[in-house]
Amino acid sequence: MDAKELFSTNLIDGTVTSHIKRQCNSPHTVIVIGAGISGIAAARSLHEASFKVIVLESRDRIGGRIYTDYSFGCPVDMGASWLHGVCNENPLAPLIRGLGLTLYHTGGDNSVIYDHDLESCMLFNIDGHQVPQHIMIEVGDTYKRILAEIVKVRNEHPDDMPILQAISIVLNKHPELRLQGLAHEVLQWYICRMEAWFASDADIIPLKTWDQEHVLTGGHGLMVKGYDPVVKALANDLDIRLNHRVTKISNGYNMVMVTVEDGRNFVADAVIVTVPIGILKANLIEFTPKLPDWKASAINDIGMGNENKIALRFDRVFWPNVEVLGIVAPTSYACGYFLNLHKATGHPILVYMAAGRFAYDLEKLSDESAANFVMQQLKKMFPDASKPVQYLVSRWGTDPNSLGCYACDLVGMPDDVYERLRAPLGNLFFGGEAVSMDDHQGYVHGAYSSGLMAAENCQRHLLQKQGHMENLPLVPSVRHEMFETTIPLQISRI
Template sequence: MESNNLSSCEDFFVHGSFSPFEKQPSSPSVIVIGGGISGIAAARALTNASFKVTLLESRDRIGGRVHTDYSFGCPVDIGASWLHGVCNENSLAPFIRLLGLKLYRTSGDNSILYDHDLESYALFGLDGSQVPQELVSKVGEIFEKILKEVNDFFPVLNAVKVREEHQDDMSVMHAISIVLGKHPELRQEGLADQVLQWYICRMEAWFAADVDAISLKNWDQEDVLTGGHGLMVHGYNPLIEALAEGLNIRLKHRVQKIVQRNNRVIVKAEGGRHFVADAAIITVPLGVLKANLIEFEPRLPDWKLSAISDIGVGMENKVALRFNDVFWPNVEVLGVVAPRSYSCGYFLNLHKATGNPVLVYMAAGSFAVDLERLSDDKAVDFVMLQLQSILPRAPRPEQYLVSRWGSDIDSLGSYSCDLVGKPPDLYERLRARLDNLYFAGEAASVDHSGSVHGAYSSGLWAAADCRRRLEVQCGVPDLLKLASLREEMSSSEIMVPLQISRM
């Protein structure tokens, strides 16, 4: 697919239909831009269908925002960590089963904290004293009541829900304040209010955005799969590597311009490298599209540009700490409560899930942005102040890792989120095809945005759409279609049980 190569598809348009005695057209060509799991999924599906596929990735590695680091001597996911929805309906389930990858269950269905259950926490005040578990559970139940008063699907106090009585959109934080004004019995004071703020902090972590920026109309519209949530015990990398095996991947190929011309796509990368194909699938992160780092010729239409502009990009960063010994309680999460959600914090205990002496501090929203402004050393200093406030004898870590998804030129954010006052069809518009340009990625997933399986499914969806169009346009022989169908059937018949446990 190097420049100046004419595809068989274009030859077919020039010379007309072919006969059994003529040279039949070879497979159509596709360029996939972005080597995250969405791009890998698209490239895998089209390669399996005998298309000519080249995947261009700007980084020196594949995976994108799904990245497992091994510098601690054990796997640590610096990006995505969870499989959200441990069930057969999850599009990644067949491959996780096939590879025998183990999961650690952190919550069941309907957890108000989404990826963790209430009993998995040990919360502490800034003075180092542990919050009684009875108070944690009580405030958790109150928080659930507040959220059910916010939306209109779960009547609790027999009152008109906030979303029902307000036609205009507002932030979830504004809606919560309305609920507390209507129902003062739900208000909390002192330590209980700090626990409530911690729950709000956890909610912000789910959306990677401050609660005063999250849309009331859309905050709970995601199709959350059943089966609860599971940490990838060995990280996501084994899955990424298996899906990418045998693909034609060009690393360190940063795309600068995409040109549509004469039923072809010309992709220009840094260093003057050109690639030409019948179609292209664009899977770069939404933050990259927002920053206009890729020039389109012709210019993207306004309806596409407004979708790119109006979908939010949330921020979540991690500071991973490896210690020689385990000195913390045997719980999944250590939390720090405070008078404001911004000042709350929490550590994910990987020792509980993987047996490795690692704590991962997780920051979201504006706090994650502020944390990213610090140097690595200063960020670790801050995190250690929080840890030593609850565990005074905590030593300095032997090693540490600090993520910077916001300033990373190849991501410019963590994952998409719904902002206040934006139209509901943004995800459909983002993924909509533009002739022979296709769009995929977690932000182009209509039902599962912000998730790994959503990004994966989006890549499959774009590949299927691309394949249907090019097979008709290029006259792909039925033999190729049958080969691809057999490939799809064999992968769908894998029924090895998912390996998930909780200790």
Template sequence: MIGNKVPQQIVIEVGDIFKRILKETEKVRDENTNDMSVLQAISIVLDKHPELRQEGLAHEVLQWYICRMEAWFAVDADMISLKFWDQEDVLTGGHGLMVQGYDPVIKALAKDIDIRLNHRVAKISNGCNKAMVTLEDGRNFVADAAIVTVPIGILKANLIQFEPKLPEWKVAAISELGMGNENKIALRFDRVFWPNVELLGIVAPTSYACGYFLNLHKATGHPVLVYMAAGRFAYDLEKLPDDSAANFAMSQLKKMFPDATEPVQYLVSRWGTDPNSLGCYSYDVVGMPSDLYERLRAPLGNLFFGGEALSMDHQGSVHGAYSAGIMAAQNCERHLLNRLGNLEKLQLDSFRHEILETAFPLQISRM
């Protein structure tokens, strides 16, 4: 038995209307000097073009498209910057799912590198051409330079002490960038009872109440559905214990499939309260200064900064984090070459090219 299915024609038509609405928001952006949220711009467009307003089921489908947009940025539409939301340099090639996760990439990049796990950093000091990292247990690591790539949520929460203190312009840049939240509830079943589609969506009168499941069976062959929640709703879900969160996801699923079987296993993420991240990835806030990324990336002596939050073109992505890390490493390399000389250049160049030319044993499945 299947719940009330939205006719595909309505989904397509409303999708086209949503694209038209977003296109009209570009005019709103051009007509206004001050930045505003995407949601406010959509409201202005609908006031100017009432023919684009949707009623009844079509309105709920439109809210679902807004929900999907919020999932992309991991924040509600009333917090997404109209000025910057579409400035990302999206890579070509379509979407795919890394069946083995990012583990093969991490292992390849980590080969022959001394990586210390479970070493929580409490303090970073730099001066006298040295950088010292102090752990929570009091141990110290001293080096010629350091690259900070912790999630921006950790820096925003001041969980790492800097000595000397970060300058005000750096602190301001950190505070002026947003940190989004998107959580997943993975449900594994003993059998597949849903259609072979990429997404299973739930429409509702508001984007907050909408939702969708990612069908992993289509790409992996495993009977797994993943419920996605972003923005304020993601934080609200984190207030629930795991079993209650899984039960909520099942209640959403049973709106589509009333006879759905119970999951045999579930996993619930909590990125917003995870002490190692305090969010999932960054986003551009309304009114963000144009020089923010320059200030974020700017080094402080022998202290350099990397991570997805510093990638202007590929923010909120793994490839953005990787490219920002390469940039920070190259800046660090130049700093050390200027100070230490050519002997280290041979060692650093060899190390860098070995990393960049590593062949990743990946298995990617098209959704």
């Protein structure tokens, strides 16, 4: 749709005539699509820069893939739950400090191998026998050697390949690294944990980029009270319209029109799109004019991972005081693990986590069947386990608002795919974890930073049109007195 067509269209939320008057006499209007932390960060930044901002959100709640459930009588994050990089360099640190939120430290910097400290992990085989700690350590050492060897495979093979294929090459070349019996099953558990980190299977994870993430220092901090307080603080006083599912974006020369599911239209000077990459890949939003090939191919060339949680609340604690309880098996698909929230929060809750194809397979079950399956796994470790009082099941892969949990690299992916994805198109700007800078895809702080980046680019673009660049702050910021504090991050280690 060109500018003439836009001007001839009747607009419900502000007519074109009123929009023209507002252009001359009032602040710019920006529509942000998506009320996840990226969209809210963008909206907050523009709002505090005196722009008129409307956030359109398809869900009946804010937060997006951040979802803190309170039905257990305590906060349980069924989506994002960690601050990855507990350090002052993390852009979320000032907000978390200012809100006085406590983090529970679960592990060091080496996330791809395991993101929980080994001494606080207890493994069992499918017969319910505990894996001796020395075997866990020995297999962990072998695993590190295998990972070091696959880097050599990468250097020797110009073409990308799945990391599982690279492991097979290593084991054929170094038969001394092959493991049998219980040791082999523990190795599969380590691979299962890698798959959980990337939210995809080892036959999809690319050899080219698996170890190229820019992981912030400080290890990993579980949000003890959930991410909900952060989202609500950022969203305070913003104009957020829930149950507004965007179906079409019409980009004109001087304005953009956004159509929602019930046919209503909204008009603005610019739009920031922060919907999950899964939504863009499924073409659930129509763009007029169509996205150029370089943008469309970027969307197609990025993967969307999946990871689900099944949270179980019990009336008593019957498990040991470790952070992770794992089940080893002959294949990574059959392995599993529980996060012990009781150790971190004091509440009798275990959270089973599944990634990749296994996560999608769990979504084929009813909530009750999924909870029963998880209990079968738990009873292998603890035959006298009591029944859960309540359970929660996430379904990110089939959730029509996300269609997955976060972006993941694909084998053979072009080097510039993320740059193309985040690149603006006229009055359209793109945010969300998938477009974050410095390889921070999949992180909450990456999503947050991408929202600030999109807001800054949008602000610069609009002010350049009017020749008012002197009004543009040099660094995007979210200024709120509750966040301006030098209190250190609160870390616990119960």
